Amino acid sequence: MGTRPEIIKMAPVIIQARKEGNIKAEILHTGQHRTLAEEMFKHFELTPDYDLAVMQENQSLFELTARITNGIGEVLEKNSDYDMIFVQGDTTSAFLGALCGFYKKIPVAHIEAGLRTKDKYSPFPEEINRRLVTPIASLHFAPTKRAAEMLLAEGIEEKYIKITGNTVIDALLQSVEKDYDLLPGVERILEMPGRLILVTTHRRENFGEPHRQIFQALLDISKKYEDVKILLPLHLNPNVRNEAKLILDDKPRILLTEPLSYRNFITAMKYSTIIMSDSGGVQEEAPSLHKPVLVLRDSTERPEGVETGALKIVGTCRKTIVEETSRLLDDAEAYKIMAEAPNPYGDGKSSQRIVEEACKYLRGLN
Ligand code: UD1
Ligand code: UDP
Numbered sequence: 486m487g488t489r490p491e492i493i494k495m496a497p498v499i500i501q502a503r504k505e506g507n508i509k510a511e512i513l514h515t516g517q518h519r520t521l522a523e524e525m526f527k528h529f530e531l532t533p534d535y536d537l538a539v540m541q542e543n544q545s546l547f548e549l550t551a552r553i554t555n556g557i558g559e560v561l562e563k564n565s566d567y568d569m570i571f572v573q574g575d576t577t578s579a580f581l582g583a584l585c586g587f588y589k590k591i592p593v594a595h596i597e598a599g600l601r602t603k604d605k606y607s608p609f610p611e612e613i614n615r616r617l618v619t620p621i622a623s624l625h626f627a628p629t630k631r632a633a634e635m636l637l638a639e640g641i642e643e644k645y646i647k648i649t650g651n652t653v654i655d656a657l658l659q660s661v662e663k664d665y666d667l668l669p670g671v672e673r674i675l676e677m678p679g680r681l682i683l684v685t686t687h688r689r690e691n692f693g694e695p696h697r698q699i700f701q702a703l704l705d706i707s708k709k710y711e712d713v714k715i716l717l718p719l720h721l722n723p724n725v726r727n728e729a730k731l732i733l734d735d736k737p738r739i740l741l742t743e744p745l746s747y748r749n750f751i752t753a754m755k756y757s758t759i760i761m762s763d764s765g766g767v768q769e770e771a772p773s774l775h776k777p778v779l780v781l782r783d784s785t786e787r788p789e790g791v792e793t794g795a796l797k798i799v800g801t802c803r804k805t806i807v808e809e810t811s812r813l814l815d816d817a818e819a820y821k822i823m824a825e826a827p828n829p830y831g832d833g834k835s836s837q838r839i840v841e842e843a844c845k846y847l848r849g850l851n
Contacts, residue, residue: 487517487539487553487578490653490766492525493747495573497655497836498596499531505840511567513560515553515578516540521721521744528660528747535560543723546610549577557585565589568847572622573597573652574765575608575615583618593618594843597651598625599632600765600786607784608765609690624846626839628769628830629789644851649838650831653769658833661751661774671716671749674740675756679712680814683757685764686781687720695801696725699761699781700732702806707738709807710814714738716753718745758820759813761799761806768796769830777823779809787830794826 486495492514502510514522514533519540526532537556539549561567570586572579573596586593595618605612619625625641627633628651636646667675675681686699703715717733719726719741733739745753751770754760760771763781771778772795780791780798790796799809813820845851 487515488576489521489525491573493656494652496529497652498839501836501840517578524746553581561589567591569594575611580614580617583621587621592623593621594624595622596626597628599627599635601635602784602786608688647842650835651769652835653766654831655833655836657770667749674716677714679714680758681756682715682759683753684717684761687725688763692724696728698801698803700729702803705807706810716740718742772828775824789829793829794822
């Protein structure tokens with residue numbers, strides 16, 4: 486693992502695996518993310534056994550790929566008696582973890598398998614990363630029935646596909662009920678009167694003009710609704726931060742912050758009226774908290790949430806974002822339909838299923 490969402494989604498599996506006495510789970514952190522990752526390891530009280538520390542400022546996919554491959558390669562050259570390598574999702578760390586496992590002929594288990602948009606450039610490079618993990622993996626943990634069907638359609642044998650739910654719900658449910666200390670700035674905006682819109686955005690395909698449109702739309706909304714406040718925790722990617730600050734810094738009722746700790750972010754989700762995001766994890770978490778999500782992308786690999794009504798794809802056009810947000814702010818019935826839609830992504834027991842199935846596979850019982 487290497488990025489914020491991988492740590493959140495892998496942590497419950499590691500914790501569960503370590504509870505099962507006969508599993509020794511080691512953590513290889515590529516260090517694709519630094520600060521964002523440290524915060525998550527701290528939250529889950531986990532320490533990497535290996536830290537490749539590959540992150541560089543504004544890293545390109547070429548150099549990132551080379552550094553991660555060499556780093557994992559070195560670890561596996563020294564110790565190749567792992568029975569299984571787990572990778573999660575679709576980041577560069579996940580894809581290369583699988584590839585390196587293949588080079589050493591170690592079985593790979595893929596958590597969150599079978600997500601597809603069918604558009605190879607959206608999300609970029611994640612759609613291809615996850616597709617490339619599929620033929621390498623020996624065991625596929627699909628979060629939903631639809632994801633399992635995608636894998637079957639690609640020729641994966643049914644007995645190696647397990648429908649488990651998404652471990653992001655395990656992490657969320659284990660953390661959501663607790664009371665947390667909030668950062669003073671976050672506390673202030675949460676307690677200010679008014680309806681809160683929580684926004685996150687970081688996808689590579691949204692860099693540049695799409696981000697400008699999104700940020701202009703937020704400005705339009707804040708001018709149109711005096712009872713609306715906007716909280717935008719900025720991803721550490723400089724491509725996101727610079728553009729956001731240019732358009733939204735020091736605007737009334739808009740707060741740009743550093744990335745929030747997982748605890749602060751969960752609390753902000755609980756306080757929000759609407760969430761706008763291009764994040765994968767947020768699309769899965771928000772329906773559990775009954776918060777409508779306007780998806781700032783042209784496609785999603787999470788159509789289950791669109792079908793239940795919890796998510797709506799609004800793209801990145803300024804005018805459409807303002808219209809769709811206004812609809813939810815003005816029309817209580819439209820809001821209720823989205824907020825009350827069921828969560829299709831899991832029941833909080835995904836990591837238990839994953840560990841059970843992995844053990845069965847390793848004992849030759851599948
Ligand atoms: C990565 C993943 C994306 C995932 C996202 C989750 C790839 C190619 N991208 O995108 O799939 O959805 O993480 O957040 O795998 N940075 C820091 N400190 C950090 C983290 C990032 O400063 O702790 C900055 C650095 O300048 C870094 C840049 O962000 O070079 C980009 O990081 P990178 O991991 O390449 O891409 P993300 O946009 O974070
Ligand atoms: N998150 C967080 N703090 C923030 C923003 C997001 O803890 O300021 C958490 C959020 O709860 C979710 C995960 O980070 O579980 C999503 O990560 P991200 O959007 O970076 O990646 P993606 O899910 O799009 O791959």
